[in-house]
Amino acid sequence: METSLQAQQALVNHQLRYAKKGLYLGIISGAAWGLDGVLLTIAGYLAPFWIKGYSLATVIVACLASAAMHDLFAGGWVAIYNIVTGRWVEYARSLRTKPGKIILLGALFGGPIGMGSYLIALNLAGATYAISISAIYPAVGAILGVIFLKEKINFRVWVGIIACMAGAYVVSYTPPQGGLEDFPYFYLGIFFSFLPVVGWALEGVIATFGMDLIDSDVALGLREIFSGFTLLILVVPLAGLIVGAGLAGWDIFAGAFKAGVPMMWVAVAGLAGGLSYVAWYKSLNMTGVGRAMAFNVTYPLWSILFGIVFSKCGLYSYSITVQGVIGACIITFGTLLVVANPKELLKLRN
Template sequence: MALNTAKNVQVMQTAQELGHAKKGLIYGVISGATWGLDGVILGMALAMAPFTGGATLSVYAGSLAGAAMHDGFAGFWLFFYNLFTGRASEYFRTLRTRPGKVVVLAALFGGPIAMSGYLLGINMAGASYALAITAMYPAVGAILAVFVLKEKIIPRVWAGIILCVGGAVVVGYVPPAGDFPDFYLGLAFSLLATLGWGMEGVLSTYGMDMADPDIAIGIREATSFFVYLIGILPIAAGVVVFWDAFKEVSVYYVAVAGALGALSYVCWYRALNMTGVGRAMALNVTYALWAVFFSWLLIPGFELTVTLVVGAVIITLGTILVTANPKELLKLRKV
């Protein structure tokens, strides 16, 4: 009798764990889809006034102003989400701790460095190309973890990294049709974003383990926004563009993109908690493919080139190899 009871308890626990993991998989898919849509909508916003301009300075200023607005809106939505869930007071408590300070440092890499490169990449190379390149960030994070966290890279991960690099070469081999005179410079900025997000991930590994993820994400976005507003936009002559954007239709696009970015981050960290790092990251990095789909769906005249699709698929497969054991991924069908 006692044995049957123990088995029943074990079956119930297993069912609960599987249900928890299924929810995590759903969150992982949503995180990838929303980030892909975020990038496409940002690309549409950057093609509108006041972010457009003929001079090179205007291009930089417009992209940086757009990045500041995106992180500002994301931080705004996250603050109200945390306020609604009764955790807004945790912001100041977390900032006084060492993990909170590490989150701030991670925000500098993920915000002003990575987000700037990301927006400049979208502006100069197009959303689909920038998103495909930045999908390599887990591979970059794995390499950086060797030096920062003293982790070892196994052959499977090396194979994934090589695939990511190969996919990036395929993506950038043929520029898209249209007016992209600084296409390759845009790819270089996208690589800068990949480096910044890779470093952010390494630093966040420490900070997020000891801080509420939703609060940490809110701090990350707020830190990025204020650094942009106070330290970067005045230097890049982007302050005027930033304030002018609130008078244009493009501000609604950026506000929606910021909400999508906030939702993507929330779902991303819930997926990490519910279904594990490997599975969650394997689903999150599919944003490169989602970006291709949403670009085709939303952008008139978007050219779906063979090199873009093939390169995005190669990068996604390579990143899955970096972040998850294929044997573990086969268990997804059983979950």
């Protein structure tokens, strides 16, 4: 009897350690994504991604070129991780399956629409502003669930959705310090900040069907590489032709590699982005969707911390108003209410 109780207690302790590790990974995923956004913003202000006198059209294709480079690097880092862990052989097999093709379909929404718009928003509106608004995707997902899936949501979630909307309004009402002189396309950037919300929400819905039968790290590797090549080969030149910048995006992409430093910033950002996704998927499995997402969506607050740190180091000029900080906090709080009951977040004994 005593041996049985000891075995049960050992199992409970093991499960608690497993869940706590999931919480830590959730925190890492949020911190890494906040860092990713700040690093991409720094890279976006370096030549050839940005040169004084660039037209708006050139800025847009430069951001898309940066998005392509980011996802290719992220895919490369994840591929290295998968090689080390022995999952590399699953790439080709997964591509031949229906779930693998579903993952690629989701990547079209998460990459060209999600990441492409996200990079444009980072450049035009500033890091924390774009990052904060992009964090409301769980609230949008809840609303889409009501409309299309006839799901019912409770009072707590409605309060969270309203808080997200209020926070988005607070964040977007006033530009960063320096105003429209330093951020002439701030409100256009705010518009682009909402597009990743839709793109990532749709990707999540689609990819869920695929990842039921494919290892999450393999799915992530396929997603990032496919997104990067789609952005580079199709989206960058097509966007350039549409906005009147021609094939400038390819020149900027090649120029970033030639310049070296901008490419290295994007490479490190890709590493942070890949780490965020890997930690996020593992956290989902180890501690549950609600807790994992609750810690992941703290990335707007992490972006403020990293922005201040890099600014103090003289690496770039970080600018945010008190109103922007308040808005980011409101959005984070609202998103927490949408994804989980705050009282239950740290209750691991259940």
